[in-house]
Amino acid sequence: xxxxxxxxxxxxxxxxxxxxxxxxxxxxxxxxxxxxxxxxxxxxxxxxxxxxxxxxxxxxxxxxxxxxxxxxxxxxxxxxxxxxxxxxxxxxxxxxxxxxxxxxxxxxxxxxxxxxxxxxxxxxxxxxxxxxxxxxxxxxxxxxxxxxxxxxxxxxxxxxxxxxxxxxxxxxxxxxxxxxxxxxxxxxxxxxxxxxxxxxxxxxxxxxxxxxxxxxxxxxxxxxxxxxxxxxxxxxxxxxxxxxxxxxxxxxxxxxxxxxxxxxxxxxxxxxxxxxxxxxxxxxxxxxxxxxxxxxxxxxxxxxxxxx
Numbered sequence: 001x002x003x004x005x006x007x008x009x010x011x012x013x014x015x016x017x018x019x020x021x022x023x024x025x026x027x028x029x030x031x032x033x034x035x036x037x038x039x040x041x042x043x044x045x046x047x048x049x050x051x052x053x054x055x056x057x058x059x060x061x062x063x064x065x066x067x068x069x070x071x072x073x074x075x076x077x078x079x080x081x082x083x084x085x086x087x088x089x090x091x092x093x094x095x096x097x098x099x100x101x102x103x104x105x106x107x108x109x110x111x112x113x114x115x116x117x118x119x120x121x122x123x124x125x126x127x128x129x130x131x132x133x134x135x136x137x138x139x140x141x142x143x144x145x146x147x148x149x150x151x152x153x154x155x156x157x158x159x160x161x162x163x164x165x166x167x168x169x170x171x172x173x174x175x176x177x178x179x180x181x182x183x184x185x186x187x188x189x190x191x192x193x194x195x196x197x198x199x200x201x202x203x204x205x206x207x208x209x210x211x212x213x214x215x216x217x218x219x220x221x222x223x224x225x226x227x228x229x230x231x232x233x234x235x236x237x238x239x240x241x242x243x244x245x246x247x248x249x250x251x252x253x254x255x256x257x258x259x260x261x262x263x264x265x266x267x268x269x270x271x272x273x274x275x276x277x278x279x280x281x282x283x284x285x286x287x288x289x290x291x292x293x294x295x296x297x298x299x300x301x302x303x304x305x306x307x308x
Contacts, residue, residue, distance in 0.1 A: 001289050002028045004060040004087070006078060008035065008068060013270040015066060017281035025285055030060065034067065034075045046084040062088045062292035064246075064284065065096065066266050069146065072100050088295040090288045091265050095243035099265040102145050103177060105242065109260050112241045114234060116260050117141070117180035117252070123170070128163050128178075135180040138162060145175040155181065182259060185252040189261065192227060192235035192249045193272055193280060196287050199235050201278040202227045203271070222275035234258045245291070246284065 003022045007015040010031045022029035037057075038049040048057040063082050067075035080093040098104050106116050120131040132140055137156070142165055144152030152174075156162035162178070169176050187207035193200045203222040227235070235249040238260055248267025251258040269280040 001061040001292060002030055002059050003285065003288060004057075004063040004082075005029060005031045005066060006034050006063060006075065007031055007066040008033050008071070012066075014268050014281075017269075017273070018064065018284060021279070021281040021285045025282070025289070027285065027289065032057065034071060034078045037078045037081075039077060039081045041081070041084075046081055048078070048081055048085070060087050062090065062288045064090050064288055067096060068266070069100065072097070072146075088288075088292045090245050090284070090291060091247075092243070096265045099242055099244065099247070099263045100146055102143055102262065103175070105263055106177075106260075108241055109238060109263075112237065114238060114241070114260055115257065117182060119180070120178045121145075121175065122166065122178055123175075125163060125167060128166060129159060131178045132159055132162060135178055137178075137181055139181045141179040141181050142166065142169075143177045143179055144169065145177060182252045182254050184255055185259075188253070190225060190227070190231060190251045190253060190258070191222070191267075191272065192231065192251065193267065193269060194235055194239040194244070194247045194249055195280075195283050196245055196291075197236065199227060199232050200280055200283050201272060201276045202231075202235075203275045205271075222271045224276040231258050234260065238263055245287070 005015055005018055009015065010019065015031060019029040019031065032050060036051045040047040040049065049055055050057055065075065065079045067079065076093045076097055079089060079096065083089055083092055098108065103121055106119055110116055118135045120134050122128060122131040132138055138159055139155055139157045140162060142154045142156050142162060154165055156165060166176055189205055190202060191205055192202040202225050204225040205222050231251060234251060238249050239247040242263050244263065244265055248264035249260070250262040250264070251260055272278070273280050
């Protein structure tokens, strides 16, 4: 099979590992930079060209989107184009878009009955005092609605610091969430890696000294953790609610159980592979190939029955 990987750089750890695993399993891997994809929209024959209008992409059996936050809009258009072409996608455009919007994600998860930190979307300085009261702060966590890898996440220790940060973000045209601070989970969280209908592995991430964000990209460290059934069920249900076949599910360990804080549709796994020793790349490729084969079986046209 030919496995398409949408990624801006072949040298990225996750992309490189996916290519290695695909080739080791006897498949061909083709890395496509979404920014180099030219889309031809047509009701009868939608097409994708790589870099120029002389190189049409026609040979992909399945596509793995690795869409960075900085190119979300363009990347989603490319993902949607492959969907129009009938190519199986491990994470389609709508679930990716939902996961990139933190407020939308939390709304969907809460509607499904999953536990999340209490969250307020405030849009005016006069609302800050009441918003902090609702989430039980200060301290409170402030989050940019669209962000990744811990960027745009701030712990506000006082009402004045919250107001200062929020006014700055509002002046930049950003939407901000005020979120409950889970004190007993300060500086750490759980990242569960979901592929299909199972949690492949999980790690506990610990923030570096002086930092409350536990993201590995922010200097945090990870150690393997064996999830109990409650955490495992929550991770799987969160991915199902979001419509993601491949997801990084972040949970806080609160006194009342797991609290969902974020779902990542293009999760990196360098830290996870190093912390757990699990070959995540191979698991993803095996799932993508099996998914593509099942889709081909389901979409095979019916044979025409000869008339009398």
